[in-house]
Each structure stands twice: as C-alpha cells, then as structure tokens.
Amino acid sequence: MTEKFAFYLKDNDFEIGFSNRYFDFEKFFSGKKFSILKQIHSDIVHRVETPFSDKEGDGLISDKKELYLIIKTADCYPVIFYNKKGGFIGAVHAGWRGTYKNIIKSFKEKALEYASLKTVLNDTEVIVGPGICGNCYEVKDDVVKLFKEAGFEDNIFKEEKGKIFLDVRKAINFTLAKEGFLPENIKNINLCTFEDPTLYSYRKDKTKKRLYNFIKKINNKKILD
Numbered sequence: 001m002t003e004k005f006a007f008y009l010k011d012n013d014f015e016i017g018f019s020n021r022y023f024d025f026e027k028f029f030s031g032k033k034f035s036i037l038k039q040i041h042s043d044i045v046h047r048v049e050t051p052f053s054d055k056e057g058d059g060l061i062s063d064k065k066e067l068y069l070i071i072k073t074a075d076c077y078p079v080i081f082y083n084k085k086g087g088f089i090g091a092v093h094a095g096w097r098g099t100y101k102n103i104i105k106s107f108k109e110k111a112l113e114y115a116s117l118k119t120v121l122n123d124t125e126v127i128v129g130p131g132i133c134g135n136c137y138e139v140k141d142d143v144v145k146l147f148k149e150a151g152f153e154d155n156i157f158k159e160e161k162g163k164i165f166l167d168v169r170k171a172i173n174f175t176l177a178k179e180g181f182l183p184e185n186i187k188n189i190n191l192c193t194f195e196d197p198t199l200y201s202y203r204k205d206k207t208k209k210r211l212y213n214f215i216k217k218i219n220n221k222k223i224l225d
C-alpha cells in the first residue's frame with residue numbers, strides 16, 4: 001500500500017494520502033464515496049455533504065465520514081486540513097494562482113461554518129504535500145508583480161543567472177501563518193514533483209496524468225470546546 005504513496009497516514013480518525021505515479025485511482029476508489037473537482041486555479045471552496053464530481057473549484061471541506069475529498073496535482077500543491085475539535089476535514093489545490101488569490105483564506109472562512117475561529121486556528125492540523133520546489137519553478141516578471149502587490153515577502157523569489165524562481169511552498173506557508181494557522185500544526189512534505197521521478201510534473205513532462213491527494217474522516221467523534 002505505502003509504496004503507492006509519497007505519504008500515507010491512517011489512524012482512528014483520519015485517512016490521508018498523497019499518491020505517487022504507481023497509484024491506481026480506479027482500483028483504490030472503486031466502490032468508495034468521494035468528491036473531486038474540476039479544478040480551475042480559483043479560490044472557490046465547496047462544502048461537501050454528498051459525493052460529487054461535477055463542480056468547478058479548488059477546495060473542499062466536509063464533516064462527513066467515509067467520504068474522500070480528492071485534489072489532483074502535477075506541480076501544484078495539495079494542502080490537507082483536519083480539525084479534531086471542529087470535526088471538519090479539507091483539501092485544497094494551491095498552485096501559484098490559487099495561492100496568490102488566497103484560497104487558504106477562502107478555506108479558513110468556509111471552516112468558520114463548522115467551528116469557532118479559535119478552534120479553526122488552534123486545532124487545525126495542516127499538511128502541505130509534494131509540489132514543484134523553489135529551485136525548479138521558473139516564472140516571469142508578471143507573476144512577481146502580482147505576488148508583490150498582494151503583500152507577499154520578497155523571499156518567496158530567488159534570482160539566478162537572470163532567471164526568477166518562485167517558491168510556492170514558501171508562499172503557502174507564508175499565507176497559512178498570515179491567516180493565523182499555528183506553525184507547530186503545519187507539516188511540509190518536502191518532495192519536489194519536478195525532481196522526484198516517482199511523482200508527476202506538468203512542467204517537466206507536459207503530462208496529463210495527475211497525483212491524487214486525499215483525506216477521509218473515519219470517526220464522527222467531535223470534541224467540544
């Protein structure tokens with residue numbers, strides 16, 4: 001099982017997976033309930049009550065059990081959220097566009113429908129999955145301009161031999177901190193989709209194939225505060 005994942009975790013409460021290229025979508029999700037999006041690099045986050053696969057957007061949030069929330073990636077970053085006290089789980093697709101448009105903030109606002117601000121910020125664990133790293137992701141001036149206008153720190157960029165590189169992971173972590181998520185609750189899976197041959201990279205291969213990143217809630221346990 002674990003050889004099909006860059007990261008996999010299952011405990012009494014949650015099942016979380018970040019797949020690699022050996023993962024078989026049909027086989028794994030056959031007979032299981034899930035929601036998956038038509039991803040459009042937006043800041044749209046959907047509440048999930050029942051399975052669907054027809055909606056446009058880039059974030060999912062739910063408090064239902066036995067229902068997988070799935071995000072597809074190939075260089076963009078999957079961000080998984082789980083909150084034991086509020087009982088919600090979430091999955092977000094954050095490339096440079098979603099990050100710059102602040103899908104993390106949209107997710108936080110949606111999470112307030114499930115729990116108080118204190119619970120959302122203090123008790124939400126976050127995992128930022130594999131994506132293209134700051135040494136590999138070359139961008140142009142227009143992208144730099146957009147991020148600077150949106151108030152991001154200069155250190156998300158690096159200049160080398162006249163080229164500019166963007167560290168989307170750093171930008172996501174900057175946003176998570178800015179929105180109030182606690183650094184000790186944030187875990188980064190520091191794998192680069194461009195460099196790691198077991199992962200898919202759109203920038204490298206122009207591939208249509210995608211990595212599947214998901215979370216499922218197992219228990220309906222909700223700790224009240």
Ligand SMILES: [Zn+2]
Binds near residue numbers: 133135192194195
């Ligand atoms: Zn890299």
